Amino acid sequence: xxxxxxxxxxxxxxxxxxxxxxxxxxxLALTDDLGANPVExxxxxxxxxxxxxxxxxxxxxxxxxxxxxxxxxxxxxTLGLTAFGYACSHFLTYLVLDHFFDxxxxxxxxxxxxxxxxxxxxxxxxxxxAATSTRAMIRRLGRRWIPLHRxxxxxxxxxxxxxxxxxxxxxxxxxxxxxALTLLLGLRFGFWLARSRSRKLSPKEAKSQLSGV
Amino acid sequence: xxIRRAGTIKPSEITSHDLFLRRREFLRGAGWAVAxxxxxxxxxxxxxxxxxxxxxxxxxxxNPFRTDEAPxxxxxxxxxxxxxxxxxxxxxxxxxxxxxxxxxxxxxxxGEVAKPGTIDLDxxxxxxxxxxxxxxxxxxEAWSMVIPWLGIPLGEIIKRFEPTSNAxxxxxxxxxxxxxxxxxxxxxxxxxYVEGLRIxxxxxxxxxxxxxxxxxxxxxxxxAPLRLVVPWKYGFKSIKSIVEIRLTRSEPPTSWNRQAPxxxxxxxxxxxxxxxPRWSQKRERRxxxxxxxxxxxxxxxxxxxxALYEGIDLRKHF
Numbered sequence: 253x254x255x256x257x258x259x260x261x262x263x264x265x266x267x268x269x270x271x272x273x274x275x276x277x278x279x280l281a282l283t284d285d286l287g288a289n290p291v292e293x294x295x296x297x298x299x300x301x302x303x304x305x306x307x308x309x310x311x312x313x314x315x316x317x318x319x320x321x322x323x324x325x326x327x328x329x330t331l332g333l334t335a336f337g338y339a340c341s342h343f344l345t346y347l348v349l350d351h352f353f354d355x356x357x358x359x360x361x362x363x364x365x366x367x368x369x370x371x372x373x374x375x376x377x378x379x380x381x382a383a384t385s386t387r388a389m390i391r392r393l394g395r396r397w398i399p400l401h402r403x404x405x406x407x408x409x410x411x412x413x414x415x416x417x418x419x420x421x422x423x424x425x426x427x428x429x430x431x432a433l434t435l436l437l438g439l440r441f442g443f444w445l446a447r448s449r450s451r452k453l454s455p456k457e458a459k460s461q462l463s464g465v
Numbered sequence: 466x467x468i469r470r471a472g473t474i475k476p477s478e479i480t481s482h483d484l485f486l487r488r489r490e491f492l493r494g495a496g497w498a499v500a501x502x503x504x505x506x507x508x509x510x511x512x513x514x515x516x517x518x519x520x521x522x523x524x525x526x527x528n529p530f531r532t533d534e535a536p537x538x539x540x541x542x543x544x545x546x547x548x549x550x551x552x553x554x555x556x557x558x559x560x561x562x563x564x565x566x567x568x569x570x571x572x573x574x575x576g577e578v579a580k581p582g583t584i585d586l587d588x589x590x591x592x593x594x595x596x597x598x599x600x601x602x603x604x605x606e607a608w609s610m611v612i613p614w615l616g617i618p619l620g621e622i623i624k625r626f627e628p629t630s631n632a633x634x635x636x637x638x639x640x641x642x643x644x645x646x647x648x649x650x651x652x653x654x655x656x657x658y659v660e661g662l663r664i665x666x667x668x669x670x671x672x673x674x675x676x677x678x679x680x681x682x683x684x685x686x687x688x689a690p691l692r693l694v695v696p697w698k699y700g701f702k703s704i705k706s707i708v709e710i711r712l713t714r715s716e717p718p719t720s721w722n723r724q725a726p727x728x729x730x731x732x733x734x735x736x737x738x739x740x741x742p743r744w745s746q747k748r749e750r751r752x753x754x755x756x757x758x759x760x761x762x763x764x765x766x767x768x769x770x771x772a773l774y775e776g777i778d779l780r781k782h783f
Contacts, residue, residue: 287556288545288752289608352756357745365744417743420606421724422553422653 615677636717
């Protein structure tokens with residue numbers, strides 16, 4: 253398969269995979285199979301998948317660097333936008349199904365409940381990322397695009413904290429996400445260290461290193 | 466000596482005649498609860514309207530022992546449970562309680578009583594008549610149900626063992642057996658689960674030990690074969706699968722309070738004015754309804770129990 257075609261089928265695969273949890277939720281809703289507390293179920297499922305896709309999108313660059321898989325690079329945007337889609341559904345579920353536009357309670361929640369504050373902040377971080385994900389915006393922002401999109405790490409950290417703060421006693425599930433995020437951040441730090449070390453070498457040394465002498 | 470006669474029908478298995486005659490009403494009730502999911506917006510609005518009436522009307526049941534509110538469907542009441550002994554997911558109890566052996570079952574009654582001892586469950590409940598109590602159940606997680614319990618006033622049972630004048634509290638303990646209760650293999654809580662009441666709370670006529678619900682024996686996931694029901698307190702106070710009742714001089718430790726003392730107090734009375742440190746307790750989602758409804762002080766049982774807490778700062782003693 254030529255690279256462009258492989259690219260395309262990979263994108264289609266990622267989009268389909270991204271749509272599956274949503275499709276599954278819709279099937280459950282239509283067959284009245286969401287359980288005793290449907291609103292809670294929808295909130296949990298959309299929240300879980302927002303976090304999962306966010307972490308998947310953050311694993312694209314480390315995979316590319318570690319294993320030289322250049323073909324995964326285009327998946328970053330697809331996975332990131334899928335995460336944003338689930339985050340929007342999660343937020344809308346809270347806004348409409350859970351609180352039914354009761355703004356007084358929503359404002360109180362966002363200001364006073366720290367897990368809501370963390371979750372809402374994570375959502376706010378994702379908004380500019382989704383808005384600047386088009387080719388035109390990437391071109392327009394130029395060099396500023398990269399530092400802006402480091403917000404994805406902050407969003408993921410806030411989302412994990414949101415999860416940790418809302419569970420009653422069993423921290424195992426949020427801790428799995430915390431471990432995954434720590435690993436991803438650790439890899440980033442490793443890449444950064446390696447790069448800054450190679451930058452410190454004189455151009456001549458770097459050149460000789462590159463040529464393997 | 467207590468002799469267990471094989472072949473006798475256990476009192477917990479007998480549906481009261483009264484209940485038997487109204488079995489169709491029960492089924493209708495369950496049907497309405499399901500229909501409630503569809504009609505939720507209308508029903509919930511009606512309920513809110515009622516709650517806005519002047520003070521005494523707030524949750525005032527014509528008969529506090531049997532609220533007129535529609536019971537939650539049996540299906541929902543048996544598939545959405547917090548019973549961490551079987552896992553922390555709401556569906557875990559239904560899935561994993563199959564191996565719980567509820568017979569034979571004995572309960573130790575110890576501590577400040579003149580006649581302590583370990584008694585077989587059937588002998589514990591045999592002298593009493595199980596009464597049907599239709600109570601609201603408010604979970605600390607801000608959801609609620611209406612459950613028709615079958616049970617015996619705890620006070621009647623305690624009196625049989627003759628509490629001494631030193632008995633100021635009642636402590637309860639759940640079975641500890643990781644073989645039967647897989648959730649106990651992880652440290653979600655410090656096992657066994659323990660709970661406690663002040664003696665006046667324990668003797669209050671609303672407080673029951675339940676052996677059944679919906680006219681049936683208690684399903685395992687709902688705390689079989691014997692559980693506490695204290696309708697004006699958050700659900701976690703209503704300890705399940707009880708193996709020990711101990712009367713004590715001092716306030717006994719309670720599981721959730723030990724787990725997070727800032728979040729769960731000893732009293733744990735339902736109180737919309739005191740939020741959980743991490744979430745609001747002002748409203749609740751009644752299972753089967755769409756819109757949340759306001760939470761009532763003492764879960765709507767204020768007329769019956771508020772006097773127990775006179776002079777106590779319920780913000781401090783939450």
